[in-house]
Structures are given as structure tokens and as C-alpha cells.
Amino acid sequence: xxxxxxxxxxxxxxxxxxxxxxxxxxxxxxxxxxxxxxxxxxxxxxxxxxxxxxxxxxxxxxxxxxxxxxxxxxxxxxxxxxxxxxxxxxxxxxxxxxxxxxxxxxxxxxxxxxxxxxxxxxxxxxxxxxxxxxxxxxxxxxxxxxxxxxxxxxxxxxxxxxxxxxxxxxxxxxxxxxxxxxxxxxxxxxxxxxxxxxxxxxxxxxxxxxxxxxxxxxxxxxxxxxxxxxxxxxxxxxxxxxxxxxxxxxxxxxxxxxxxxxxxxxxxxxxxxxxxxxxxxxxxxxxxxxxxxxxxxxxxxxxxxxxxxxxxxxxxxxxxxxxxxxxxxxxxxxxxxxxxxxxxxxxxxxxxxxxxxxxxxxxxxxxxxxxxxxxxxxxxxxxxxxxxxxxxxxxxxxxxxxxxxxxxxxxxxxxxxxxxxxxxxxxxxxxxxxxxxxxxxxxxxxxxxxxxxxxxxx
Amino acid sequence: xxxxxxxxxxxxxxxxxxxxxxxxxxxxxxxxxxxxxxxxxxxxxxxxxxxxxxxxxxxxxxxxxxxxxxxx
Numbered sequence: 001x002x003x004x005x006x007x008x009x010x011x012x013x014x015x016x017x018x019x020x021x022x023x024x025x026x027x028x029x030x031x032x033x034x035x036x037x038x039x040x041x042x043x044x045x046x047x048x049x050x051x052x053x054x055x056x057x058x059x060x061x062x063x064x065x066x067x068x069x070x071x072x073x074x075x076x077x078x079x080x081x082x083x084x085x086x087x088x089x090x091x092x093x094x095x096x097x098x099x100x101x102x103x104x105x106x107x108x109x110x111x112x113x114x115x116x117x118x119x120x121x122x123x124x125x126x127x128x129x130x131x132x133x134x135x136x137x138x139x140x141x142x143x144x145x146x147x148x149x150x151x152x153x154x155x156x157x158x159x160x161x162x163x164x165x166x167x168x169x170x171x172x173x174x175x176x177x178x179x180x181x182x183x184x185x186x187x188x189x190x191x192x193x194x195x196x197x198x199x200x201x202x203x204x205x206x207x208x209x210x211x212x213x214x215x216x217x218x219x220x221x222x223x224x225x226x227x228x229x230x231x232x233x234x235x236x237x238x239x240x241x242x243x244x245x246x247x248x249x250x251x252x253x254x255x256x257x258x259x260x261x262x263x264x265x266x267x268x269x270x271x272x273x274x275x276x277x278x279x280x281x282x283x284x285x286x287x288x289x290x291x292x293x294x295x296x297x298x299x300x301x302x303x304x305x306x307x308x309x310x311x312x313x314x315x316x317x318x319x320x321x322x323x324x325x326x327x328x329x330x331x332x333x334x335x336x337x338x339x340x341x342x343x344x345x346x347x348x349x350x351x352x353x354x355x356x357x358x359x360x361x362x363x364x365x366x367x368x369x370x371x372x373x374x375x376x377x378x379x380x381x382x383x384x385x386x387x388x389x390x391x392x393x394x395x396x397x398x399x400x401x402x403x404x405x406x407x408x409x410x411x412x413x414x415x416x417x418x419x420x421x422x423x424x425x426x427x428x429x430x431x432x433x434x435x436x437x438x439x440x441x442x443x444x445x446x447x448x449x450x451x452x453x454x455x456x457x458x
Numbered sequence: 459x460x461x462x463x464x465x466x467x468x469x470x471x472x473x474x475x476x477x478x479x480x481x482x483x484x485x486x487x488x489x490x491x492x493x494x495x496x497x498x499x500x501x502x503x504x505x506x507x508x509x510x511x512x513x514x515x516x517x518x519x520x521x522x523x524x525x526x527x528x529x530x
Binding site: 016019020021022023078079081082083137138418419420421422423425 | 489491492494495496497498499500501505507509513514516
């Protein structure tokens with residue numbers, strides 16, 4: 001029987017800030033963006049702030065309303081990434097099978113570690129891990145650990161007691177757990193899926209497991225239907241996949257919640273340019289190129305809107321990505337357009353902002369024109385851009401035209417300068433106004449970062 | 459960010475700032491709360507989050523030029 005451990009750092013970003021600065025301990029704090037008076041989202045709230053109803057995703061404006069004394073601390077993602085690497089390195093000292101689930105969560109298959117150490121169960125190892133985190137990294141850092149026969153139940157277990165919990169789910173406990181667990185507590189069941197399940201009378205894990213598998217498959221398709229049925233039974237056969245066994249990237253993307261809602265497309269364009277530059281830089285570092293560009297917007301009322309374009313050529317330059325995404329943004333705000341005109345002229349209008357070599361672009365609409373026109377008037381809250389349909393650069397023919405190779409040389413030179421002196425040492429003039437504000441957007445998924453430079457002790 | 463002088467104790471593989479001097483005044487460090495490092499370009503930077511009895515400070519050590527700075 002496998003022994004899977006799930007470790008979840010409690011109120012992670014906020015606790016790291018309280019670890020860094022002892023004068024923040026015991027106080028309601030939240031980690032947000034830069035600038036006083038700017039509306040950003042709380043990435044994390046301290047345990048004290050949570051008592052006032054502040055949680056991850058609450059805007060700092062709402063947080064101040066809920067808790068007038070709240071201290072908003074600027075996020076430092078370098079710090080959080082470094083600390084989480086140290087935490088994961090502690091886990092890796094027990095087993096090589098560590099799967100980083102997010103910046104503050106990881107699964108570890110400790111089946112052999114328990115046997116090797118001669119323990120009856122995983123409790124002593126879990127206690128040791130907790131003690132080492134406090135001893136080797138910081139005494140204020142706390143984590144909740146869940147131990148179970150599979151990942152689904154281990155995650156459920158770690159969520160049961162917070163902060164500083166240690167929960168074990170044994171085979172004999174599973175039935176009782178299923179009866180008292182609501183479906184929204186299961187990892188992978190979001191708000192929309194919960195509503196759909198509620199609509200067919202399913203509110204608990206037990207009810208999900210007892211619901212006929214055939215009906216779930218009919219309603220949700222073969223993949224999700226089977227997955228939901230197994231989840232309801234407490235079955236999860238997915239292995240713990242360490243980072244070196246993870247599949248390659250399928251997309252590169254960044255999103256940013258704006259300090260204030262905007263209706264001004266030019267402001268959105270500047271953010272889009274910065275995000276596109278970051279996406280392009282990451283793609284070049286990873287040696288990838290892609291040809292499908294997605295634009296993603298979230299409005300003030302939290303409704304979403306997305307569009308994508310597939311190009312005939314592969315790109316990885318930030319400005320190329322921007323030009324495509326910018327076209328989608330402009331189309332989103334096209335007041336005068338009507339449905340037929342837009343759909344019929346999609347290629348023509350896209351070509352107007354693309355380079356000559358990408359004149360065969362085509363669009364795929366994700367929502368109706370009616371929604372698009374309606375949403376134009378809504379203030380934008382979040383902007384995101386991503387590139388999919390990617391290939392390694394060496395799989396793609398390199399440009400041979402002099403103007404293209406010149407661009408390539410300039411791009412390589414800028415990359416070399418930024419590699420040496422740091423990101424955005426050299427950047428486009430259009431970004432001057434917003435450089436400081438969104439410089440701190442974390443660079444992608446922490447899970448792929450090698451655990452380097454961890455041998456130093458302090 | 460201002461350049462400062464820092465008194466450091468080396469203990470086995472551990473580095474521990476003891477005190478720093480700023481504008482002629484000596485600040486004794488009561489506790490090193492957290493240490494982290496990151497890269498700025500090809501430079502490795504170390505940040506020491508320290509505190510005395512009244513305030514917390516962020517001491518930045520730039521390993522390529524071997525200099526200490528006090529961050530705001």
C-alpha cells in the first residue's frame with residue numbers, strides 16, 4: 001500500500017513575510033501589489049487577516065474594507081520561490097519522488113522512506129519534516145501535512161487541519177471521510193463543476209461515488225465522468241511525478257490584475273506589451289516558438305472573455321506576440337462592428353496588424369458577437385496572454401531574409417544584455433510608465449526550477 | 459539602497475551578520491529571521507532579513523562585488 005504525503009505551507013506568502021519581519025507577526029497582513037491606493041489582489045492573507053474574512057483573491061480594496069488595520073505587504077516572488085525550493089529540498093532528502101503541485105504545495109511518495117527508517121507509519125517522518133522546516137528555514141513557518149494511500153486523499157487530509165496540521169487517512173477511514181466531505185473540498189472540483197454536480201443532486205463525495213458511473217460519463221464525457229466516479233470512491237491511481245518526469249511545456253503565458261479597472265484600451269495595451277515581452281523572453285530561454293496566441297480578459301464583474309489566433313508562422317518575440325494579442329484586444333473593443341462584418345473580415349483586420357509573413361492568420365471565436373459587443377463596455381480587471389501550439393526552435397526553419405536575421409540579431413543581443421544584468425535592463429520605451437509596476441510578476445511555474453544553490457547554509 | 463559596513467560571523471558553513479554601521483551609528487542585530495538568494499542577471503544576490511529590538515532590516519549582499527547594502 002503506497003504512503004503518499006501532501007505538504008501545504010500555511011498562508012504561505014504572508015507567513016514568509018512574517019518570518020522575514022517579526023514585527024508583522026500576530027498582525028493581519030496580506031501580500032499584494034505595489035503602490036498605495038492601487039487596487040491589487042491579495043495573493044495571500046495571514047492567519048490573523050483570514051479571521052476578518054480576507055482570503056487569497058480578495059482585492060486589497062475589499063481587504064481594507066473588511067479589516068481597516070490590515071497591512072499590505074508588497075509581494076517578493078524571488079523570496080517565495082527560494083523558500084519553497086528549500087522546503088522541497090527537505091522533502092527530496094527523504095524520497096526522490098516529489099511532485100511540486102504549486103509554489104507552496106507538494107506531494108511525496110514516502111512508501112520506501114517509511115520502510116527504510118523502520119517506522120510503523122509516516123507520522124515520525126512528517127514530524128521530522130515540520131521540525132526541519134522550522135529549524136533550517138524559519139521558526140515561524142508552518143505547514144499542514146496529509147498522509148493517505150493516494151494523492152487525492154492526501155490532499156484532502158492536509159486541508160482538514162490548518163494551520164500546522166497532521167492528518168492521516170487510513171483505508172478504514174475512507175468511508176466515513178466520503179460521507180462528510182463536500183464535493184467542493186475535492187481537488188479539481190471548482191465552482192462551475194460543483195454547480196453542475198449540485199444540479200443533479202450530488203453534494204458529497206459519497207453521493208458522487210454512488211452515482212451511476214454510466215450517468216456521469218453520459219453527462220461529463222468519458223474522461224471527466226470516470227475521473228469523478230473514482231474521486232467519489234476515494235480512488236486516485238495517478239503517480240507522484242517528480243519534475244524530471246514532467247511532460248514538456250504546452251504553453252507559455254502570463255496574466256496581470258490591473259491596479260484599477262480600465263476602459264481605456266491604450267492602458268491595457270501597455271500591460272499587454274509587458275506581458276507579451278515576458279512570455280517571449282521565457283519562450284526564448286526555453287528555446288520554444290509557438291503560433292497560437294490567446295488573449296484573456298476578466299472584467300470588473302468577474303466575467304471572462306477569451307480569443308485566440310493561429311498564425312501560419314512560429315513566433316517567440318515579445319513584440320510579435322503583442323501585435324497579435326493587441327489585434328484581438330482592439331477587436332474586442334470594436335464598438336461599431338456587427339456580427340457579420342466581424343466574422344467575414346477577421347483575416348483582413350488581423351492582417352492589418354501582423355507582419356507580412358503572417359498574413360494567413362485565422363481566428364477562432366470563443367464567444368458570440370452579442371457577448372462581445374455587450375462586454376466592450378465593461379471595465380477590464382485582468383489581462384492575460386499566452387502562446388500555445390509550440391515547438392522547439394530547432395524544429396522550425398530559421399529565417400533567411402536579411403531583415404529577419406537582423407531582427408534576430410537585435411533580439412539575441414538584448415537577451416544577452418538582460419541575461420547579464422537582469423530582466424528588463426533593456427526594454428521597449430513604451431513600457432517606461434508601467435515597468436516598475438509589473439516587474440515583479442513571477443516567472444512561470446516554480447515546479448520546473450532546478451534545486452540549485454541550496455547547499456549554502458545560513 | 460545604500461552601501462553599509464557589516465560585521466559578519468563565519469561559523470562552519472554558516473554566515474551570520476552580527477551588526478552593521480549606517481551613518482556612523484552601529485546597529486546590533488538581534489536575530490537573522492530569513493535568508494534568501496536570487497539572481498539578477500548573472501549576479502547572485504543574498505538577502506538577509508534581520509531585526510533588532512525596534513526594527514527589521516533587509517541587508518543585501520552582492521556576491522560579485524562583495525559589498526553590503528541596506529534596502530529600504
